C-alpha cells in the first residue's frame with residue numbers, strides 16, 4: 001500500500017481593510033518611507049481598527065472562506081490548530097474560539113505558540129494526525145492581531161508588523177504529493193532578544209507594567225536579524241539537499257516575511273532566483289504566524305500539481321524550520 005501523506009488541498013486568507021502606510025507611521029514616530037523601504041522592504045500593512053475585534057475574527061474569516069471554496073462542511077473537520085502569539089485571550093485557545101465561530105463541533109482544537117514559526121509547527125503537528133489516519137480533514141490557521149502588541153511610539157518595531165490570517169485544509173493522499181520532509185528547531189537562548197515583558201506569569205499586568213510600556217513587543221533587531229538569516233538558510237538548504245531539490249527543480253520558496261533583506265539572503269544561500277520566491281512583505285508586513293499561508297493564498301492561482309515548494313521560517317523563541325512539499329492541485 002502506498003504511504004499516506006498529508007496534502008494541502010485548499011488555502012484561504014483574510015486581511016483587515018485598513019491600510020497603515022509608511023507615510024502615516026512617519027507622522028506617529030521619527031521614521032520615513034525611505035528608511036522603512038530600504039531597511040525592511042515594507043510599504044504598508046493592514047491593521048484591525050475596530051475595538052473589540054481580536055485575531056479570532058480574521059482567523060474565522062479565513063477558515064470560513066477555506067471551507068466555502070473547498071466545499072467542506074464544518075462538521076467534517078476533525079482537527080483545527082491555530083498558530084498565534086496574539087490570541088483573543090490568554091485562555092481559552094483561539095482555536096476553540098474560531099471553531100465555535102465557524103460551527104466546527106466534531107473537532108478538537110488548540111493553539112500553538114512558536115512565534116513566527118507557529119504556522120509551520122502547527123502544519124507539522126496536524127500533518128502527523130492526518131498521516132496516522134486519525135484525522136481526515138484538518139484545518140491549520142495562522143491568525144494575528146500584531147497591532148494589539150505593537151508600541152506605536154517605538155520606531156524600531158512599529159513599522160514591521162501587521163495583522164492578518166491564513167488557513168489551509170489538510171487531507172490524506174496516497175499520490176506522490178503533499179508533505180515529504182521537514183526540520184523544526186528551537187533555542188530558548190533567543191528569548192532575551194525578542195519577547196513581551198509583561199502580561200505573563202512572571203510579570204502579570206499591573207499599573208507599573210502598563211506605565212513602563214511592557215505589554216508590547218521588545219526586539220533587539222540586529223541580533224534577531226543575524227540569527228534569522230543563518231538559521232533559516234541552514235534548514236532551507238538542508239531540506240533542499242536531502243530531498244534532491246535543486247534551484248532548477250524548485251518551483252517556489254515560501255519564506256517568512258520579516259525583512260526583505262533576510263528573504264534575499266536566504267534565497268541567495270539556496271542559489272535560487274528572486275522569481276522563485278513568494279514575497280508580499282511590501283503590502284502586509286510581518287504578520288507573524290500568518291505570513292506563510294497568506295503567501296500561499298495569493299500565489300494559489302499560479303501553483304501547479306507536483307510543484308516542489310519549500311517553506312522556511314524563523315521567529316521568537318527562537319524557533320525556526322523548513323518544510324518540503326509537493327503541491328497537490330492545480331490552482332484555479
Ligand code: UT7
Pocket residue numbers: 030031032035036039040116155156157159220221222224225228258259262286288314315316
Ligand atoms: O519575525 C520575527 C523575526 N524578526 C525579524 O526577523 C527582525 C530582524 N531584524 C530586522 O529586520 C532589523 O534588524 C530591523 C528592521 C528591526 C532594524 O534594521 P537594522 O538595519 O538592523 O537597523 P538598526 O537596528 O541597526 O538601526 C540602525 C539605525 C539606528 O540609529 P543609529 O543608532 O545608527 O543612529 C536606529 O535608531 O536606524 C535607526 N532606526 C530607525 N530610523 C528611522 C531604527 N528604526 C528606525 C526607523 N526609522 N523606523
